Amino acid sequence: AFLRARRQKWREDATNLDETRLRARIRRRLLPLLEKQFQPATVVHLAKLAELAREDEAVLDALVEERFARLVERKEGGAKIRVADLLEPWGAGDFTAKCMEKKEGFVALSKRLVRRIVKQLKSRTGQISSGHVEAVLELARQGQSGKRLILPGDVEVRRELDALSFLSAACDTAERKTQPSRGGSRNNSGLTSVYEYEVMLGSGGAVVRVPWLGCAFRLRVIDWPREARETKLEGVALDRDRLRSPLVLRNWRPGDAYRPAGHSRPHKLKRMFLEKRVSRWERESWPVLTSGGSIVWARGFPVAAEYAPTPQTQAGLVIAEVRD
Structure with missing residues (x-):
C-alpha cells in the first residue's frame, strides 16, 4: 500500500x-x-517477542544512560569509573537495588555500562564481543593497579588503584602529536604538552581557565599579614617577591620534582602521586605552577620550600581553584 x-x-x-x-x-x-x-503462527509470535524485546531494550538503555551520566567521569578522549560503581552500578541507597537482589541484575547493567563507555571512545570499527566485556569486568574484579588491556576500536582499559580508566589510544596519540599548547612548548619526546599557560600577573593577580580540567585557577596578589590570625586565606600562598618570570601553569610531566615546604630534600611528583593515590589517568593533566622553570606549586601538595611565605614576606600570591 x-x-x-x-x-x-x-x-x-x-x-x-x-x-x-x-x-x-x-x-x-x-x-x-x-x-x-509446529505452530502456524510462528512468525506472528516471533514478531510479538521482537516488539517486547525492543520495549525492554529501550528501558535498559535509559537506565544505562542515567548510570553513565552519574557514575562516569569523562574528558576528551577518555573516561573513568570507580570499580565499585561499575560492579554494583546501583548503590545501596538506591531503591532500585532492593529490586535487584540477584547479582545477575548488577552484572547485566555492568556489561551494558562497559559497552556504553567503549562506544563513546572507539576511534575505528571493531566488534566488542561478550568475551571482551567479561575481560574488562575481570580486570575490575581481580586486576592489580597498572594492568591494562586493549579492546577492538583502539580503546585501552587501565586498572588504576580503585578505578578503571578507558582511553582512546588513537585519539590520545593524535592529540599529543597535533594539538598545540598555549605557548607552544614541547617536552623531550617531541610531543606537545596537554596544556600550558603563561600567567601574566596584573596588580591584583590573574585568572587562568583550564578547559581540559573544567576549572579555573585564581591567582591573587595580597599584602602579606604580619600575624597569621589577621586574615583567613582561601587557597595556598607563595611569596610573591621570590617569583620570577615566566610564571607558567601547565600539566605534570614525567621527571617533575621539587622540595615541598617542610621537607629537607626534593621529591619527585610521581612518588608524591603514589603516596596520595593519584591515578595515572589524573596525573596526565595534574596542574603545576612553575616560576622561571622551577616548580613552585602542584595541586594538593605543599608549595615549594624556597617560595613559601616567611616572617619577612611583604606580598603573597594566593592560589585558589574554582569550578569553571
Missing part, C-alpha cells in the same frame, strides 16, 4: 534469495518448516 500510494515498484533484494546466507535459509527453510510442523 505504501509503494502503491507513491506509484513505486517493489524491488526484491537479491540476497534474500541467496541461501548461502544464514538469514535467507532461516526465511526460506526454517520458518516455513516451523509453521507447517
